[in-house]
Amino acid sequence: MNALDSHDRFEATAPVRRAEADLRGLFGQATAVIASFAGPTHVLESANPAFMTLFGVDQARVGDVLPGSAADSLVPLLDQAYRTGEACTARDVCAELGTGPDAREVSFDLTAEPRRDSAGEVVGVQVIGSETTQVRHAQRLMAEHRVLLEQIARQAPLTEVLDGMARCIEELVPQELFVSVLLAEPDGLHLRHGAAPSLPAFYNEAIDGIATGEGVGSCGTAAHRREPVIVTDIATDPFWDDFRDLAERAGLGACWSTPILARDGSLLGTFAMYHPAPRVPQDTDLALIEVFTGTAALAIERHHIEQAKRAAEARAASALEDLATAVEAERELRADAEHRAAAAADLAARMRAAAVEQARAPRPELCQLGGKAGCAAPAEIKVADSWGDAAWGCAAHVEQALIHVRSVFIASEELGGLATYLRR
Template sequence: MTSSSKTGRTAAAFCPRPEDNRTDVASPEPIGDPDRLAALASYDVLDTPVEPAYEDIVRLARRLCETPVALISLLDEHRQWFKARIGFEPFETPISHSVCAHGMASDDLLIIPDLTKDLRTADNPLVVGDPFLRFYAGAPLVTPDGHTLGSLCVIDHALRPQGLSEEQKGDLRGLAGQVVALLEARRTVAERDALLAEARETEQRIRDDRRRFADMFCQAPSFMAMLRGPNHVFEFANPAYSALIGGRDVVGRSVAEALPDAAAQGYVEVLDRVYRTGEAHVAQGSLFSVQSIPGGPIVDRYVDFVFQPVRNTDGAVTGLFIDGSDVTERIRQIKRQVILADLGERLRKLHDISEVVRVATESLVGVIDCSRIGFGSVDPDNETVLMHPETCAPGIESIAGTHAFRTFGSFIDDLNRGEMVVIQDVRKDPRTAANADQFAQINIGAMLNLPVIERGRFVLVVFVHHDGPYRWTEDELWLLRQVGDRTQAAIAQIEAEVQQGVLNQELSHRLKNTLTMVQAIASQTLRGVSERDAVDAFNKRIHALSTAHDVLLQRSWSTAPIRAIAAAVLATFDRSDCIDIEGPDVTLGARSALYFSLLVHELGTNAVKYGSLSAMTGRVRFRWWLEGQTGHEDLVMSWTETGGPTVSEPPSARGFGSRLIRMGLLGTGGVETDYEPEGLVVRLRAPLSQVQRS
């Protein structure tokens, strides 16, 4: 999505190579190429209503690439129109506003980390003005004939110098392919409907078309079948349909008779309704549990299909035509991506290693084909595992309890090295063949074991069992490895946090010892000083710094909440119950937190000595708030004293405390002091982004 520059070069005058970041590469590809526009028109997709399949893709693209905006952009001659959009209000823009146009000649991703610095986009209205776009990544939508219709793009309002990860790039390319596949399916269905409409014109055309379609059906990758009469008797089923139902002989038999599993799932009722009403039934991603291999297990497949009525020359429905595609792998892949994204979110909130493994195991239930799945706690010294209560298929017994690894083979050696164990047949794998009878007693014919390593030791294992020999797909193994990687990363993060906590405690202990030593040295050095108030003030300022460090310790020395610092510092004063503190949750960077602790200490000290808190009726209201637009806010603070002695501006204020107050939150000013009759008012202002820097 971005535009032509004001230098006179058109949007199509650039063709960046995906392997570099050049901004001056020219492209001869014109937006108005007649062949390209004809290809776009052939899909008949412009200005069509919202469709869930396309919405799902942009939603997934946004989640996978972690951007607020994702679009499916189709480039017409004078505009770009969005088939699906999320995080972007307009449904179309002029072609002059399009960044996607810059990627027309590329067969790979167009990535612009900073739209404000790229010659093609720096003066684009959507970059220099609302909504202030800053980052763009787009995958071209290339048809099988080589025409680029537009792009699937993700956009951010913040700079992304790092661009996208390799995994995100691959995801974006894959989703772009799904968009093209959906467009191809749209055109295929339209063409098929046109053929069927023509076939209904005359009985002779029906017979001719059946002979012509029979050859096409046999070669088609999608599954197809023709049903006759109200009982839905198979007249024809192509090889793809036969493969879907396990090679069963269905021609000449009704659906209810030939496919009782389909009847049990309600598909015959749908066929009856289509035959009775004459209205086609379209389904996407419909679950179909079927025995794909004769004598094999029942497996779940996902299919896109159409039940289309077939009519005679009088318009009466005489049969039904079935056309569809097995989209199981596409659906599973989308589910896997969603599962991994959700798993990452859940793991980030956990702080217990066993809970991390439990959540990771739960994410695999129903996604990897198995009869038993769970996890166990390992005693690496004794080579035993305590199996926790697991998820089992019907008829499969639990194996919860303690087991010795060596009782079942030698694969623990692989697990100790941190290697995933994949055994497709326990009777044939050399690591388990000698112990096949023990596996048979607990319904294990194949298994996966994923080790979890903590501080170099094998301590937990995720296990997946199948009750017979089984070959898990590469996608399933990939998912298990991805879950394993995320689990190990979460465990490493927990271990790092524990180590950081120990380090923070040690640093805090040493810092307090240092500050105590400073106070002791000061007390000894300043013993002969007659101005004891100054010595006491020095000690109290050291104590204020110590209080701020205590708060910073709780946040790993990076940030500290304003409320926590203010409450801790002001609690040291005798009249602290007369100080009201209020404001939103805002954090300060480490440096600003130290300035702030001293500043609040000086304000409190002055109030007790000379201000409102020197009188029993006096009070202080300390509050803070944010002003300005999001991303450019100022932090504003107000210290207001009331109920104390009459206030007048002192003739001079040259002490350390007064100078510290005038320095403000950043040490550079931004302070207003009003000596109003009812009490002192101090206002401080500083850019939020600066006070939050560590």
């Protein structure tokens, strides 16, 4: 089918509502920034710690103009408010904060309001705003999450859904990470590769088919326990004793794995987030894990349902084909039986007619079954065959004829056959 029925539609929208609630609750806690500037050159008079952190300004800059990228982002807004004397707002203002490996892109909404003296003249600008970086990430994640649910609803291939989900998380989360989904075999004793677009191929091949069990890495243990397993440092965790060299070759430092469970509690697989360096999960990480583990469960369970449906349809089609074959065979057997019955009836009729015809012939005095040598014994018994031939013979030659000539029978007017012969 091409669309979800009402029950499936409810199941598909429920993860959306849960995801939005989780992401709003965790990503929506924006940081407020407040700062006050004086004069047309916008000398920083005061600012709260959040402003200092976001714009990379240290306390020594108070009483001075803003430096670098901070000035590039704010000055146009400050100029407008100072020049017009009216409040103005800028949304999703982006800036790169920090340098080198610590550099990051942030966004924020800012409102600049003019400050006036007792005479009403503009003497400075006050800025109030909130960081929207995490909110924007949450919005993009929710948008991608909706796309995934739409793919599930239209029954896109499972590999396509899982691969898209992994790439979505890897691209939108600020920190570098690698997402992996392993699928449980029907017996729940082994895990097979599902999706891991950014992990090395040799790593995916090595863990494809790993057993579920205590101490079998993060994923094997999570599948066995049916609960999340957080390994913050692969280099020291005993769960990774058998896989530590493999993880080192793949450049993996941490692995957080969560079991993917069906609605009835059965194991569907595992959802894992790998990091290049040892790392402890934050609240936002846990929210992402919960949201996308639920999405993976929905996709995998729908895939299993479709597989079962196709298998049932195939069995039904095969059974129907077998039934049609049996009906045709029965029809052919019945037709053959009817043909044989008609042939037998016709043969019996011809035999009766031949016997009656031969019964009318006069009995000879001597045996006719003696061959070229002849037989001087009196003719006592009449024999015939289905071809209509008949002869009279003595008891000895009639017995020989019955033994050596196929389809020969003893003929009499009463059609008694052998019974007549026995009662002679």
